[in-house]
Amino acid sequence: MNPGPVNVTNRVRKALLKPDICHREKEFSELLASIRKRLLKIFGAESTHTAALFTGSGTAALEAMLFSFTDKDHKTLVLANGVYGERVREIMELHGSPVRTLSSDIGSFPSLSEIEKILRSDRSLRAIAMVHHETSSGMLNPLGEVARLARRYKKTFLVDAVSSIGAERIDLKDIGSLAGTAGKCLHGYPGVSFVLVSKKEAAKNRRNRPRTLYLDLWNTLRHEENQDTPFTPAVPLFYAFEEALKELQAEGLQKRFHVYEARCRLLEEGFQKLGLRFLVKKKFRSHVLTSLWMPDGLPYKKLHGTLKRKGFVIYAGQSRLAGKIFRVSNLGEMSFKDIRRFLSVLRKILVGI
Numbered sequence: 226m227n228p229g230p231v232n233v234t235n236r237v238r239k240a241l242l243k244p245d246i247c248h249r250e251k252e253f254s255e256l257l258a259s260i261r262k263r264l265l266k267i268f269g270a271e272s273t274h275t276a277a278l279f280t281g282s283g284t285a286a287l288e289a290m291l292f293s294f295t296d297k298d299h300k301t302l303v304l305a306n307g308v309y310g311e312r313v314r315e316i317m318e319l320h321g322s323p324v325r326t327l328s329s330d331i332g333s334f335p336s337l338s339e340i341e342k343i344l345r346s347d348r349s350l351r352a353i354a355m356v357h358h359e360t361s362s363g364m365l366n367p368l369g370e371v372a373r374l375a376r377r378y379k380k381t382f383l384v385d386a387v388s389s390i391g392a393e394r395i396d397l398k399d400i401g402s403l404a405g406t407a408g409k410c411l412h413g414y415p416g417v418s419f420v421l422v423s424k425k426e427a428a429k430n431r432r433n434r435p436r437t438l439y440l441d442l443w444n445t446l447r448h449e450e451n452q453d454t455p456f457t458p459a460v461p462l463f464y465a466f467e468e469a470l471k472e473l474q475a476e477g478l479q480k481r482f483h484v485y486e487a488r489c490r491l492l493e494e495g496f497q498k499l500g501l502r503f504l505v506k507k508k509f510r511s512h513v514l515t516s517l518w519m520p521d522g523l524p525y526k527k528l529h530g531t532l533k534r535k536g537f538v539i540y541a542g543q544s545r546l547a548g549k550i551f552r553v554s555n556l557g558e559m560s561f562k563d564i565r566r567f568l569s570v571l572r573k574i575l576v577g578i
């Protein structure tokens with residue numbers, strides 16, 4: 226019950242055992258094309274976006290996106306309300322891209338009028354970057370509203386959807402670019418990640434000067450659009466990702482959303498019955514992960530250890546929330562029976578404090 230790596234189905238696991246192939250042969254070209262096509266189809270973006278796949282975890286895709294869309298001469302507004310929002314800022318600063326950060330407390334988000342005020346007054350801003358699901362708190366940020374502002378003010382909208390794509394509704398219409406990963410809500414393995422880029426933004430930025438070799442989004446796109454790859458990909462993980470996408474297509478994206486919503490509801494009702502306190506207000510909570518305050522008298526280590534012995538891995542709080550909260554996610558292959566058993570084990574632990 227950690228937010229990735231997730232439990233995968235046997236079908237996805239078995240895909241790792243497909244033949245050892247050369248990435249310069251047609252078998253890999255077909256695999257690459259199949260994944261890129263499926264991704265765009267699943268998210269209804271075949272006519273508007275293109276896709277670049279990377280070997281690497283979600284951060285690889287995120288850095289590729291941020292590197293390739295920003296430069297030293299243009300400023301980006303970063304909306305940050307947690308560890309991953311601050312990481313977006315950190316990545317940009319590390320590579321010398323100017324940023325203006327609008328930070329807010331964990332569990333809250335700036336008002337749209339605050340954002341708009343900045344967009345109106347700061348003419349040097351070229352892009353807006355934000356995290357969709359802030360995994361450090363479980364807060365789902367208002368993507369659609371910010372996307373509309375980005376469109377109105379003609380800013381490129383860059384989104385970290387690493388822990389939301391596949392589980393939360395995303396309208397790609399006003400999204401210039403989005404970074405995601407196979408190893409979370411898409412139920413594949415970690416080690417393959419991707420960037421979806423609007424064709425319009427790709428046309429405008431394709432000739433940007435490269436600032437990195439390995440994570441150059443434009444070079445990757447050039448190769449992949451020709452069924453080729455610039456470097457050696459993690460072939461078995463690509464096979465597994467293709468299988469996970471096939472499973473999602475067979476299930477249907479809407480059905481997958483409903484499953485996530487139902488799992489979250491079950492957990493939420495259980496937590497309420499146990500008298501646990503939520504970190505984030507209900508209206509802002511994601512369907513992916515729930516953060517709860519540690520109950521008095523129960524250290525995180527003890528809770529984690531006891532649950533682990535019963536077969537459940539929960540997640541700790543990060544940064545200033547370390548030791549104060551615990552996080553429970555419902556990503557990947559998981560049954561309602563598993564969740565009920567988890568709640569029952571948790572109840573026994575809480576009764577025994």
Ligand SMILES: Cc1ncc(COP(=O)(O)O)c(C=O)c1O
Pocket residue numbers: 228229282283284285287309356358359360361385386387388406415
């Ligand atoms: C919102 C968000 N962005 C980025 C990352 C980094 O992804 P990875 O650890 O796969 O590099 C994570 C990981 O949990 C995340 O939740």
